[in-house]
Amino acid sequence: MIDTSRMPVLDVHAHPFVARGEQDAAQFTNTISFGGGSPAYMEQGGIAVDDAVLAELQRNKHDVVYFRYTVHLLAEFLGCEPELEAVIEARNAALREGYTEYVARLYDACGLNAMVVDFGYPQPPISVEQFDAEMPDSLEVVPIYRIEPLIVDLLAERVGWDEFSRRYDEAISHAIEHEGFKGVKSIIAYRTGLDVSPLSRTPDQGRLALDAIHRGTGGNATKKLRDHLLCRALELCMDYDVPMQIHTGMGDYEVNLTECRPALLMDLLRFPTFRACHVLLVHTGYPYHAEAGYMANVLPRVYCDLSEGIPFAGAAARRIVAEVLEMAPLSKVVYGSDGYGAPEINYVGAVLGKRAVAQALQALVDEGMLSQPEATEAARDILSGNARRLYHLDS
Ligand SMILES: [Zn+2]
Numbered sequence: 148m149i150d151t152s153r154m155p156v157l158d159v160h161a162h163p164f165v166a167r168g169e170q171d172a173a174q175f176t177n178t179i180s181f182g183g184g185s186p187a188y189m190e191q192g193g194i195a196v197d198d199a200v201l202a203e204l205q206r207n208k209h210d211v212v213y214f215r216y217t218v219h220l221l222a223e224f225l226g227c228e229p230e231l232e233a234v235i236e237a238r239n240a241a242l243r244e245g246y247t248e249y250v251a252r253l254y255d256a257c258g259l260n261a262m263v264v265d266f267g268y269p270q271p272p273i274s275v276e277q278f279d280a281e282m283p284d285s286l287e288v289v290p291i292y293r294i295e296p297l298i299v300d301l302l303a304e305r306v307g308w309d310e311f312s313r314r315y316d317e318a319i320s321h322a323i324e325h326e327g328f329k330g331v332k333s334i335i336a337y338r339t340g341l342d343v344s345p346l347s348r349t350p351d352q353g354r355l356a357l358d359a360i361h362r363g364t365g366g367n368a369t370k371k372l373r374d375h376l377l378c379r380a381l382e383l384c385m386d387y388d389v390p391m392q393i394h395t396g397m398g399d400y401e402v403n404l405t406e407c408r409p410a411l412l413m414d415l416l417r418f419p420t421f422r423a424c425h426v427l428l429v430h431t432g433y434p435y436h437a438e439a440g441y442m443a444n445v446l447p448r449v450y451c452d453l454s455e456g457i458p459f460a461g462a463a464a465r466r467i468v469a470e471v472l473e474m475a476p477l478s479k480v481v482y483g484s485d486g487y488g489a490p491e492i493n494y495v496g497a498v499l500g501k502r503a504v505a506q507a508l509q510a511l512v513d514e515g516m517l518s519q520p521e522a523t524e525a526a527r528d529i530l531s532g533n534a535r536r537l538y539h540l541d542s
Contacts, residue, residue: 160483183207213461251283257497267293339370340406345418347374395432454483464503
């Protein structure tokens with residue numbers, strides 16, 4: 148079996164953490180779970196939240212395989228019984244020794260030494276400086292800039308198109324030129340979907356759409372505006388030679404699940420104007436990840452990020468890597484976790500990711516498709532090397 152235990156890991160898609168102190172079992176469950184609902188979600192549906200409903204929500208989260216696996220892995224790391232309460236007790240004791248020190252121990256244990264972080268979530272944002280200061284020195288924090296909060300701010304100000312478009316460009320340019328952001332990110336899949344026409348790039352589409360929004364005539368105006376702004380962000384990425392991350396596939400319950408398939412981006416990404424852009428299909432569009440692998444094959448600058456499926460789809464980790472590698476070049480698949488909330492998600496992702504990458508590549512060796520050295524090199528590249536090259540980081 149390929150030994151990934153000592154290989155460094157670069158997590159290409161993550162978010163700053165909110166839970167930096169001690170938590171009880173229910174809080175920690177809510178922090179690290181992918182879905183399962185919240186009291187607010189139930190209340191908005193007219194459901195009175197009593198103890199029975201709270202217990203129902205907790206049970207939804209505890210019964211996901213990813214969650215059970217997380218408890219087992221953390222128990223092993225903390226040296227306690229594989230039960231949630233024991234893990235919480237040991238975790239809180241470790242945190243009392245120092246948050247940064249605890250994160251350092253966690254990430255040291257899995258080789259995680261760099262993270263590309265989308266600061267657009269959570270909102271209100273945690274600053275790059277604050278997050279970086281709380282992380283151990285051994286972790287390189289690489290910030291990327293999310294366009295959607297900027298769009299919300301500019302819409303709220305009701306400025307005309309000339310000012311809107313100037314300030315949009317300036318904010319992204321400033322983030323890259325002066326604030327250390329190494330790339331851009333879009334979650335248009337959560338808003339109006341991935342079916343974006345490349346013809347949306349004409350500035351007149353932005354002008355027309357914003358005017359319709361201001362006049363309240365609506366229609367498809369919001370989609371037209373967002374589509375134009377995504378095109379513009381791709382152009383700015385090409386100007387600055389930084390990668391663009393585009394959310395594809397599953398997300399929380401707000402994602403536009405019928406409009407999130409990676410294939411919907413084909414028209415946009417193969418359009419000659421955008422071919423120069425390096426684009427990461429974030430989450431490989433899971434559960435449509437084979438589609439993303441195909442796109443990384445036929446579109447020279449499109450990459451697959453493995454996050455979210457790893458770790459949240461738990462048992463699917465090995466299959467995701469294997470199916471992406473059916474078509475995607477070994478040099479264009481990058482490991483990520485989509486960890487948020489608490490540092491443990493990124494730890495679980497790294498442990499599971501290392502195992503899945505090793506298993507999937509070893510199977511290719513066993514089938515005579517790769518040599519052992521080729522597979523070992525590919526594991527190193529997927530876990531760290533490919534993303535280092537993509538983000539121009541020193542190795
Ligand atoms: Zn994310």
